Amino acid sequence: MSFMQIHNLKVHYPVRGGILNSVVDYIYAVDGISMEFEKGKAYGLVGESGCGKSTTGKVIIGLEKITAGRICYEGVDVTNSNNHRKSAFNRDIQMIFQDAHSSLNPRKRVQDIIAEPIRNFLKLTPKEEKRKIHELLEIVGMPEDAKYKYPHEFSGGQKQRIGIARAIATNPKLIIADEPVSALDLSVQAQVLNFMKEIQREYGLSYLFISHDLGVVQHMCEHISIMYKGRFVETGSKYDIYKNPQHIYTKRLLSAIPNTSPIGRDERKKERILVEKHYQENVRKYFDRQARVFDLVPVSKTHFVAATSSMKGGF
Amino acid sequence: MDVLLEIKELHTGFRMNDTFYNAVDGVSLSLRKNEILAIVGESGCGKSTLATSIMGLFDQRTTRIQGEILYQQKNLAALTEEQLNEVRGLEISMIFQDPLSALNPLMRVGDQIEEGLIYHTDLSKEERKQRVLTLLQQVGIQDPKHVARQFPHQLSGGMRQRIMIAIAICCKPKIIIADEPTTALDVTIQAQILDLLVELQKETGAGIILITHDLGVVAEVADRVVVMYAGEIVEEAPIKELFLHPQHPYTRSLFHSIPQMNKKSDRLNVIEGIVPSLIHLPRSGCRFADRIPWIPQEAHEENPQLHEISPGHFVRCTCWKSFYFNTRKGERYV
Ligand SMILES: Nc1ncnc2c1ncn2[C@@H]1O[C@H](COP(=O)(O)OP(=O)(O)OP(=O)(O)O)[C@@H](O)[C@H]1O
Ligand SMILES: Nc1ncnc2c1ncn2[C@@H]1O[C@H](COP(=O)(O)OP(=O)(O)OP(=O)(O)O)[C@@H](O)[C@H]1O
Ligand code: SF4
Numbered sequence: 001m002s003f004m005q006i007h008n009l010k011v012h013y014p015v016r017g018g019i020l021n022s023v024v025d026y027i028y029a030v031d032g033i034s035m036e037f038e039k040g041k042a043y044g045l046v047g048e049s050g051c052g053k054s055t056t057g058k059v060i061i062g063l064e065k066i067t068a069g070r071i072c073y074e075g076v077d078v079t080n081s082n083n084h085r086k087s088a089f090n091r092d093i094q095m096i097f098q099d100a101h102s103s104l105n106p107r108k109r110v111q112d113i114i115a116e117p118i119r120n121f122l123k124l125t126p127k128e129e130k131r132k133i134h135e136l137l138e139i140v141g142m143p144e145d146a147k148y149k150y151p152h153e154f155s156g157g158q159k160q161r162i163g164i165a166r167a168i169a170t171n172p173k174l175i176i177a178d179e180p181v182s183a184l185d186l187s188v189q190a191q192v193l194n195f196m197k198e199i200q201r202e203y204g205l206s207y208l209f210i211s212h213d214l215g216v217v218q219h220m221c222e223h224i225s226i227m228y229k230g231r232f233v234e235t236g237s238k239y240d241i242y243k244n245p246q247h248i249y250t251k252r253l254l255s256a257i258p259n260t261s262p263i264g265r266d267e268r269k270k271e272r273i274l275v276e277k278h279y280q281e282n283v284r285k286y287f288d289r290q291a292r293v294f295d296l297v298p299v300s301k302t303h304f305v306a307a308t309s310s311m312k313g314g315f
Numbered sequence: 316m317d318v319l320l321e322i323k324e325l326h327t328g329f330r331m332n333d334t335f336y337n338a339v340d341g342v343s344l345s346l347r348k349n350e351i352l353a354i355v356g357e358s359g360c361g362k363s364t365l366a367t368s369i370m371g372l373f374d375q376r377t378t379r380i381q382g383e384i385l386y387q388q389k390n391l392a393a394l395t396e397e398q399l400n401e402v403r404g405l406e407i408s409m410i411f412q413d414p415l416s417a418l419n420p421l422m423r424v425g426d427q428i429e430e431g432l433i434y435h436t437d438l439s440k441e442e443r444k445q446r447v448l449t450l451l452q453q454v455g456i457q458d459p460k461h462v463a464r465q466f467p468h469q470l471s472g473g474m475r476q477r478i479m480i481a482i483a484i485c486c487k488p489k490i491i492i493a494d495e496p497t498t499a500l501d502v503t504i505q506a507q508i509l510d511l512l513v514e515l516q517k518e519t520g521a522g523i524i525l526i527t528h529d530l531g532v533v534a535e536v537a538d539r540v541v542v543m544y545a546g547e548i549v550e551e552a553p554i555k556e557l558f559l560h561p562q563h564p565y566t567r568s569l570f571h572s573i574p575q576m577n578k579k580s581d582r583l584n585v586i587e588g589i590v591p592s593l594i595h596l597p598r599s600g601c602r603f604a605d606r607i608p609w610i611p612q613e614a615h616e617e618n619p620q621l622h623e624i625s626p627g628h629f630v631r632c633t634c635w636k637s638f639y640f641n642t643r644k645g646e647r648y649v
């Protein structure tokens with residue numbers, strides 16, 4: 001059973017212009033997406049730069065205004081209530097931001113950064129708070145004296161860990177992790193990914209894992225959605241997406257991932273060029289007259305793909 | 316073999332508090348004609364410093380370069396700025412990681428490509444304009460006439476990177492140094508740019524030094540690989556040899572850090588820790604030993620050297636022979 005459902009969520013940013021600075025157009029950053037979240041599972045959100053991944057994360061935790069759609073949390077409609085700062089929803093859903101560096105206040109010590117959600121949501125005595133901070137630093141593998149330091153005194157991987165410590169401070173149910181490792185080196189990335197998996201197992205956490213790296217997403221997530229221009233082109237289990245991709249955009253994305261074996265690369269290149277050619281020739285069929293991705297239709301119980309113009313109904 | 320560029324015992328140091336700290340510390344390597352040589356390693360290991368040293372783009376007041384960079388019997392490290400200008404762009408060119416900061420924001424991209432042609436060729440204005448359009452077409456730009464008149468900020472990241480490549484290849488250089496040319500790009504554009512580089516290289520026979528930390532990119536295009544750690548080469552091998560038989564603990568840990576596409580295991584076997592900063596680098600003995608403390612001290616050479624363990628495959632030190640991974644639970648893992 002899912003604890004949270006998102007129905008047909010939309011975020012449209014107005015574009016202003018003209019002499020009156022009136023709204024002349026909209027950016028359809030998120031344009032009708034639906035998702036469900038179950039306890040202890042990791043959901044991947046993948047797509048190219050600017051397709052609306054971060055906006056999706058931000059609108060769920062209430063940092064962007066919802067244009068249309070609905071969010072239900074444990075049976076309660078929280079669509080409009082998520083600005084109540086002390087609500088259970090706000091405590092249970094936390095976010096790790098894409099840019100660890102700018103999301104940590106440079107003038108605050110690490111202990112105050114981590115304490116922020118604790119002070120907002122948990123009623124702790126100063127002594128309990130202190131203990132909690134120690135505990136959190138230990139969980140993310142940072143030395144105790146880190147709490148007196150400022151963010152700039154840490155490496156990228158360490159900053160990311162501070163962001164994680166803050167995100168898990170209130171024992172959340174779901175963490176929205178926006179590109180948590182894309183700025184990191186391979187081995188630091190591996191350290192952070194291992195750690196995120198560990199705490200997931202230990203605390204039954206769910207993740208919405210946002211990334212443009214399909215390798216990382218495959219490693220972390222059971223369920224994956226591929227996003228393009230604010231909409232999902234395909235969503236399904238890891239197996240559905242990687243072994244049985246249906247949408248032309250998903251296929252092209254998969255064919256572009258560099259393989260980590262030099263063997264067979266010439267064949268892969270030929271294949272890649274064929275896929276690209278096929279994509280350029282057929283891509284129009286996959287979008288409606290407004291260049292919008294069609295609605296999803298089921299392929300199987302877990303697997304959904306956007307329809308094409310020649311197809312009315314399902315597969 | 317046709318060696319294009321040979322680097323011997325290169326040391327590049329930066330001045331901090333009146334002391335020079337070497338970011339590249341005794342690197343020797345050669346680049347051949349028609350070859351893509353990949354240089355991999357973590358952030359801060361000295362990849363860009365190496366590239367920038369070859370191009371001679373450092374401020375000599377704060378940087379010290381020792382050793383030889385041999386190109387056509389000339390030591391680039393000893394040339395004057397004017398002599399270097401003859402070589403740069405014409406014979407050796409560079410593609411930078413961040414095209415936005417490398418391009419001039421106030422100049423139309425067509426004019427920026429033309430600059431190299433004005434400086435290095437005797438072409439007439441008409442011929443140059445024509446050549447710019449051909450170059451844009453070559454790097455896969457659909458509407459060259461229109462794009463040539465755009466300013467950098469009007470183009471997408473992938474387009475800007477193509478402009479950088481057009482500038483880099485405009486004089487058919489013998490050597491191209493590409494410093495993380497696709498790191499900022501989406502995978503589909505990355506694949507197109509890499510394919511393009513390989514195509515262009517086949518045409519001109521240039522040697523390419525490709526700097527990256529993405530082993531996937533390396534596997535797709537490189538012929539030979541150099542792995543750097545903390546300013547030194549720790550392993551060097553032909554592509555298949557390196558991917559099939561990586562030996563140095565650092566190289567192996569890199570491979571285990573890749574969240575690989577078809578791998579079952581849940582945990583990535585990574586060696587904890589990070590590259591030490593320049594000032595804190597151990598300058599003698601083994602630089603990696605601190606990160607693998609479970610390997611006994613005797614396993615390391617006192618003065619780790621590169622050894623050729625099979626033709627063209629070099630590994631620093633001997634500790635790799637007794638190396639195994641140690642998981643957090645204390646299990647051994649080979
Ligand atoms: N506050 C805003 N006002 C107007 N437009 C915005 C705003 N925030 C984002 N956008 C636009 O909405 C679209 C989606 O942006 P978003 O940041 O969600 O993309 P993303 O998928 O996270 O991209 P990236 O991979 O580059 O982080 C983009 O076209 C972006 O320019
Ligand atoms: N101009 C400079 N002055 C002082 N130190 C420098 C300078 N440029 C680089 N360094 C230092 O030299 C070391 C090597 O840096 P370099 O940029 O060559 O690394 P890199 O391997 O290219 O890393 P990345 O993958 O992050 O680009 C680093 O410790 C860096 O901080
Ligand atoms: S002894 Fe081992 S760990 Fe030390 S430098 Fe040599 S190879 Fe690296």
Ligand SMILES: [Mg+2]
Pocket residue numbers: 053054055098178
């Ligand atoms: Mg984003």
Ligand SMILES: [Mg+2]
Pocket residue numbers: 362363364494
């Ligand atoms: Mg660099």
